[in-house]
Amino acid sequence: MNLQAVRTLYRFELSRWFRTLVQSILSPVISTSLYFVVFGAAIGSRMAEIDGVSYGAFIVPGLIMLSVLTESIGNASFGIYMPRYNGTIYEVLSAPVSYVEIVTGYVGAAATKSVMLGLIILATASLFVDFRIEHPLWMMAFLVLTSVTFCLFGFILGIWATGWEKLQIVPIMIITPLTFLGGSFYSINMLPPFWQQLSLFNPVVYLVNGFRWSFYGKADVSVALSLGMTLLFMAICLAVIAWVFRTGYRLKA
Amino acid sequence: MATPDQPIIAVSGLVKTYASGFQALKGIDLDIRRGEIFALLGPNGAGKTTLISIICGIVRPTAGRVTVDGHDIVRDYRAARSLIGLVPQELTTDSFEPVAATARFSRGLFGKAPDPRHIEKVLRELALWDKRDTQILALSGGMKRRVMIAKALAHEPRILFLDEPTAGVDVELRREMWDMVRRLRSEGVTIILTTHYIEEAEEMADRVGVINHGEIIMVEDKASLMRKLGSRQLALQLSSPLAAIPPALAGRKLELSADGLQLLYTFDTQAETTGIASLLREIRDQGIDFRDLRTTETSLEDIFVSLVGQRR
Ligand SMILES: Nc1ncnc2c1ncn2[C@@H]1O[C@H](COP(=O)(O)OP(=O)(O)OP(=O)(O)O)[C@@H](O)[C@H]1O
Numbered sequence: 012m013n014l015q016a017v018r019t020l021y022r023f024e025l026s027r028w029f030r031t032l033v034q035s036i037l038s039p040v041i042s043t044s045l046y047f048v049v050f051g052a053a054i055g056s057r058m059a060e061i062d063g064v065s066y067g068a069f070i071v072p073g074l075i076m077l078s079v080l081t082e083s084i085g086n087a088s089f090g091i092y093m094p095r096y097n098g099t100i101y102e103v104l105s106a107p108v109s110y111v112e113i114v115t116g117y118v119g120a121a122a123t124k125s126v127m128l129g130l131i132i133l134a135t136a137s138l139f140v141d142f143r144i145e146h147p148l149w150m151m152a153f154l155v156l157t158s159v160t161f162c163l164f165g166f167i168l169g170i171w172a173t174g175w176e177k178l179q180i181v182p183i184m185i186i187t188p189l190t191f192l193g194g195s196f197y198s199i200n201m202l203p204p205f206w207q208q209l210s211l212f213n214p215v216v217y218l219v220n221g222f223r224w225s226f227y228g229k230a231d232v233s234v235a236l237s238l239g240m241t242l243l244f245m246a247i248c249l250a251v252i253a254w255v256f257r258t259g260y261r262l263k264a
Numbered sequence: 265m266a267t268p269d270q271p272i273i274a275v276s277g278l279v280k281t282y283a284s285g286f287q288a289l290k291g292i293d294l295d296i297r298r299g300e301i302f303a304l305l306g307p308n309g310a311g312k313t314t315l316i317s318i319i320c321g322i323v324r325p326t327a328g329r330v331t332v333d334g335h336d337i338v339r340d341y342r343a344a345r346s347l348i349g350l351v352p353q354e355l356t357t358d359s360f361e362p363v364a365a366t367a368r369f370s371r372g373l374f375g376k377a378p379d380p381r382h383i384e385k386v387l388r389e390l391a392l393w394d395k396r397d398t399q400i401l402a403l404s405g406g407m408k409r410r411v412m413i414a415k416a417l418a419h420e421p422r423i424l425f426l427d428e429p430t431a432g433v434d435v436e437l438r439r440e441m442w443d444m445v446r447r448l449r450s451e452g453v454t455i456i457l458t459t460h461y462i463e464e465a466e467e468m469a470d471r472v473g474v475i476n477h478g479e480i481i482m483v484e485d486k487a488s489l490m491r492k493l494g495s496r497q498l499a500l501q502l503s504s505p506l507a508a509i510p511p512a513l514a515g516r517k518l519e520l521s522a523d524g525l526q527l528l529y530t531f532d533t534q535a536e537t538t539g540i541a542s543l544l545r546e547i548r549d550q551g552i553d554f555r556d557l558r559t560t561e562t563s564l565e566d567i568f569v570s571l572v573g574q575r576r
Pocket residue numbers: 264282283284286288306307308309310311312313314315353
């Protein structure tokens with residue numbers, strides 16, 4: 012194992028983030044604050060409690076998930092697309108590193124950012140609403156698992172994309188709708204039966220619910236199912252990445 | 265496994281067919297000797313970059329085998345690649361990175377522990393030390409190319425690939441670059457370079473390989489190549505036309521042009537004596553006046569053009 016190389020790639024990716032640290036921290040803090048002003052205070056005061064949890068507190072896990080998913084995909088896809096785009100990928104491909112090491116470096120760095128971002132949002136939220144975390148370890152586990160999984164997905168996107176538009180379009184066209192329809196801001200039990208059934212095909216539902224369970228001990232679907240679905244999605248991403256490197260798809264002519 | 269007289273790079277039966285169906289390499293066999301400077305010459309699209317890219321692991325071979333110091337580039341890629349430094353043809357850098365940081369990155373990527381002294385040495389040799397904290401985007405093109413060389417040398421490779429290193433580099437910098445290449449060779453580094461400037465191959469290389477349409481058409485020691493093909497001609501512009509070569513000069517390898525105004529003498533540059541001095545005396549003795557004389561040499565360029573021309 013070329014640990015030195017993993018560390019080098021990881022540091023390089025993180026340092027890019029640290030160069031724009033203020034911006035990286037400020038934008039999620041601001042957008043989270045806005046969500047709480049609008050959903051928590053303005054609308055939330057007119058909403059009934061859900062499962063005994065105030066609406067403002069109810070949306071905290073969903074809000075974190077929303078940002079973590081978007082940022083994971085954005086950061087990880089950009090991280091690998093950029094060297095492909097400017098040509099510096101040649102050096103990584105010519106280095107004595109295995110693909111496991113390459114993925115660990117890139118995805119590890121992107122996932123680190125996501126987890127930190129999640130915690131920053133959590134801290135921001137605590138300024139606006141009171142909430143409890145019943146299972147802090149599980150909360151961290153879901154946060155890390157989700158970050159890694161969606162960074163893997165972003166990595167695939169960054170390899171697949173042949174232009175900046177494609178890099179943008181997947182998050183906008185697929186991920187944002189799935190997240191908004193994934194029960195971030197409501198319980199799927201509030202939906203008519205047909206839409207409830209349909210929601211079960213949305214992977215984000217499982218992520219959000221697993222995460223929400225770690226906060227309040229209650230969720231629309233069982234934790235085991237949430238965990239299982241997250242792991243399944245992760246396994247699919249890993250399999251796709253293994254295939255990418257075995258065939259050299261869009262990396263090696 | 266690897267002995268000193270074993271080739272440091274052995275390429276056999278290497279074929280590359282791109283996804284488009286285009287066959288860029290058609291069965292390359294090539295050995296690179298330990299510690300030599302090898303120049304790969306070929307016109308645009310000959311397959312030079314493809315060959316280098318396969319050896320370095322950037323392009324996948326379709327068929328054939330390459331070993332680097334005895335390590336197969338596919339099965340044993342870690343050992344093979346850690347010996348190699350690559351300076352690609354295209355200038356590709358992380359614009360926002362400072363110079364020294366990008367060199368440190370390269371070293372780490374190749375699994376070497378940090379060594380600020382080595383990085384400093386490399387940057388100084390490439391006259392980049394003063395720019396070590398400058399972002400790459402603020403450098404000139406020639407400096408960027410040196411940054412790429414610094415990156416390739418950061419992990420102390422035993423083999424250095426330079427894919428058209430002097431494209432877009434001014435004369436002075438080019439000379440400095442060749443000094444550096446010679447210095448590296450004296451430290452035992454094997455250097456493979458591609459170039460379109462034939463005089464560079466002529467000046468720098470120990471051996472020259474010519475590639476065209478994905479095939480190696482010739483590999484020769486530069487010295488023996490020059491000997492084999494390096495004849496010179498002396499052309500004398502006569503003051504008045506000559507009807508025929510005088511019988512007294514019949515023993516010489518002389519040719520008279522159709523208009524009788526030019527005498528051509530072909531001689532071997534490697535021979536003990538060229539016989540020019542005595543020839544000029546004899547011509548004078550015959551009462552033949554000439555107003556001008558010049559010598560021409562078969563350069564690698566002529567050889568190259570004729571070799572490539574034959575295969576068209
Ligand atoms: N990714 C690719 N897909 C398809 N064809 C390619 C690809 N890369 C190179 N080729 C083709 O392979 C041939 C050899 O290209 P290569 O870059 O190896 O040439 P070269 O000898 O380095 O040329 P130059 O002196 O211009 O750099 C060219 O005809 C080129 O068009």
